[in-house]
Amino acid sequence: MAGTGDGSLSDDDHRRVAQEMFDRWHAGEPKSALEIEFWDNPTSHGKAFTAYVKKWLGIATEGRSRQAQRIEELERMLRVHGIPPSDSDELSVEYLLVAKARESALAALRAFNDPSSGYRTEQFILLMVIAWNSLLQAILEREGIDYFDRDDDRKIRTVEGRPRILDTDELIGLAGEERLHPSVAENLRYFLRLRNRIAHRYLPALDAPTAGYAQSMLINFEEVLVSNFGAESALGDQLYLPLQIGKFRREPELKRIQAQLPLDIVEFLDRERRQVPEEILGDARYCMRIFFVSTTANRERSADAAVTFVKSDEVSDELLAALPHTAIVTKPKRVAVASDDLHRPSDVVERVSSQLNARFTMDTHTRCWKYFKVRPPSDAGEPEATDQRYCRYDKLAGGYGYTSAWVEKLVRDLRDQSTYARIVGRLA
Template sequence: MAAEKLTDDEHRQVAKEMHALWQAGARKSQLEIDFWGNTGAHGKAFSGYVKRWLGVATESKSKQSGELERLRGLLRAHGISPSSTGDLEEEFRLVGKSRDSALAAVRIQNDPIATFRTETFILLMIIAWNSLFQAILERDGVDYYERDDSGRQVKVDGRPRVLDTWKLMSLAIGAPEWQAVRCNVDFFLGLRNQIAHRYLPALDVVVLGEAQAMRLNFERLLSHQFGDEAALGTRLSVPLQLSGFRNSDANASFRRAQAKLPTDVSSFLAQHRHDVPEEVLESAEYCLRIFLVPVTANHEHSADAAVHFVPMDKVTPAMKEELQQLGVVTKRRRTPVASADLLRPSEVVNLVVERPPYRFTMTTHTRCWRHYEVRPADGAKELDATDDRYCIFDRLSRGYGYTQAWVEKIVRDLSKPATYETVVGIEPDMR
């Protein structure tokens, strides 16, 4: 039976049938052979399958054996073999890798003196999700390797190539109830591709809500699939460098930083938030918004907990009204960025500078647009007389935006020494 082709309802039905046969006297190992052709699980796969899809335990344990199993599970979840042989199932190797990567991501993001925080957080969390999806599929016996047209595994440097993260996610958590979680992971998959090899400190504020949601989503799925022993909860804390405690001058500085995000990144953020369904946009699994209201401790036990979390479904209309008055309840706007696909001159330079073998500066860029006449000279009367393949005049900002095609043309032409000298007017200077 191809488990990856079954829906959740079909899995539950199969689990009910197997459980009924077992209660009627069938051996677990024989059921594993009959249903899956699995001759090596010796009842373990049956027990895990029924526990996952029916929530029914088929192993009776004494209190002592239950505690031993919990400790074994704790070791396995941390990537440590509980046996003297040192053997560890592949699913738990992947769980250990996943946890380590997630903890490293949280540690970097919560470090107030770290730089490149959000960029590193995203990269490490994608690795954590990728490993967690593989662990789920490995445990469930679902094939998660790329295969060619003949069905053979695709290999790179002699090792089988795993499916990309999006495909792994679709196999591991494809059910409707995980939609908001999938949208959140998809948000960061796309953002990772946008920010690779770039330093964008403003992201620390701009995607804080989505990052918080990603942390909790990961913790939820990890515990749901591999038990409380695998949870990160005891290793996480609320970061104190939250923007809610900053003064107005600091907040203004962050708003100015956000305005400096590259146009293509701003465009991606706005477009993704615009495209997701309304119920996903408002879900805490897509973007977690936390409202901090400072309070004082009036008596000895008032400060037992520094932070109290109130789930949004527990917030009463009266509380919402009060928060509205405080100005902390906001609705995310779905307005796409105007001129979202255009680049500033500085962004063109940043995208080009490392690609041709020759030196490229803002002056070089100016000489390029003048040579190709993609826009009028400064002071011209017809400001919108541009070559719209490469440049467009923005009436509101009274400036010029450049296209990705312009970047590719520059890279292509200025990689040739003769063309470089013709366009720029000087001999090419190696970087």
């Protein structure tokens, strides 16, 4: 049957088709099955149906029952794992890429955490670069951005008959800062440069000086994956813990390990630290650095290692000198943060509204921060308990400010009609 944009159908014909499709869907038939029957479209997964019925009948079809919503969530979960929800379903290119990205990242995690591995960092880098490459392709594919290598005549270059994809570094540039934070992009480029240095070399001593970068790379991947493809695509809560802590190493031991590295690698690591801008060097998204402070256990049977949160007025001179290059682990519920880099709620509404093709009001914003749990309710006893990536409490002003990352997240997530309807309760 004719497609959604077929000019051979009159407006009345479109309304008749839309009504028939809506009635059958309302009776229990899946949107995807109707799309295949009417338009021979196995890859829309309900989006074309929703837009078509909305256009010709003015009916929003996203307000489904809890059971229907759960079924859709399970279908999305199957797709991000590379499994078609039904025999008649066909995975779109973006979901095939997401499945590949997830599998590569999990393989990298297993390789790094293998206690018997002496080749962990090299394996981790190779597999995580593949994971990032696939994830960036999936994002660009979903947004309709061309990521193929083309010649001067705009023809796609091929390798052994297959279309050639742009290199990972070029995909980073294509994604841009609106999709990839500069610190995240620099962390990934760090590993691209390191990969080229260590190819075909066996360097177990590389594990210690690069572990912080590796942890950031993995967490960055998880956050970008989930923010673009939903909670169903998450790799697991274990990704928020350090990759591996064999034992707490003292600085002399770390220096001894690093001394085992070839001179060109040592020079590379030093040069990378010198060349990175200060604002990126101190960002945990570029490299995660944690101070562990050994303390005496209260009881004999207590653990023989503990972590202490050091108060700002008790920091030693040596530690103070390292602070500009270090991300300190703190208790976010007790930290008051300056608000000069934050946006008022009204500013957030204005910024998001100007970029979003949907209604976005102060009420919409309230629904969003509640849905994503970026801050506690107004009557909370601990107003500082925020997700500091997106929201911070200003103790002096007695209110909340929101980061630019929060604005970017709202614009990115709410462009998806199903996400918008799920949060706001109605379509735009």
